[in-house]
Amino acid sequence: MGLKKEDAHVRRGFRSILSNPFIFDKFQKLLGLSRCKARYVSIMNPRSGMRILDIGCGTADILEHLPEGIDYHGYDLQPEYIDYASKKFRGRGQFYCQDAASLKVKGGSAFDIVMINDIVHHLNNDDAKRVFKIAFACLKDDGYLSTIDIIKIENQSWLARYIMSKDRGQNVRTKSEYEGLVGRDYSITEEYVLNNMYYVPYTCLVIKAGKKRVE
Numbered sequence: 001m002g003l004k005k006e007d008a009h010v011r012r013g014f015r016s017i018l019s020n021p022f023i024f025d026k027f028q029k030l031l032g033l034s035r036c037k038a039r040y041v042s043i044m045n046p047r048s049g050m051r052i053l054d055i056g057c058g059t060a061d062i063l064e065h066l067p068e069g070i071d072y073h074g075y076d077l078q079p080e081y082i083d084y085a086s087k088k089f090r091g092r093g094q095f096y097c098q099d100a101a102s103l104k105v106k107g108g109s110a111f112d113i114v115m116i117n118d119i120v121h122h123l124n125n126d127d128a129k130r131v132f133k134i135a136f137a138c139l140k141d142d143g144y145l146s147t148i149d150i151i152k153i154e155n156q157s158w159l160a161r162y163i164m165s166k167d168r169g170q171n172v173r174t175k176s177e178y179e180g181l182v183g184r185d186y187s188i189t190e191e192y193v194l195n196n197m198y199y200v201p202y203t204c205l206v207i208k209a210g211k212k213r214v215e
Contacts, residue, residue: 040148046066046067047067048068049071051073055116055135056116056119058078058081059081060081075098082097101127103134105138110139111140120173120178120181125181129183136185139211145207145209145210148204175205178205178207185212186212191207192205
């Protein structure tokens, strides 16, 4: 995830092991990430020929589910993840090591889709808002934002809350708090609260949003 060191991203103890990209990939698959990403991509509905920006791409595992023929640009703060993705997906995308909250996109900024996946719960409010504004600036007028993240809900099981408390990101929010971070620049066109995306009891919020039209 593309994060600054002072953000609530826990790297102590067992969580520090996840900085290893190979272990991170295997751990994510153990949690059911492949199933989660496949379902998420079906909602996102990318098509061949689209230009896609992935902010906080991690190891870029989502490329396993994206169609051939896309123009993929992935950014993440951790050089280990970027190096791993560059080798694993050589020829399928371009990968850059940058902080999400101060992103400077290379090679133009007109993207059909900007993805912000699983990183907002690692960011404080100011940085999260900044990332959504960066995404807005990078979108074509008819492009759209696509985002997924874990959230808190009412009557959430104690197990789900316990598991989220052990996540490396310590800024898990409610649905309304998450929507507030997305901001007024966007018009949300699709929104889903999903409980069965992983093998463990996480609740995820998926949002698709376009640029709000000025009348």
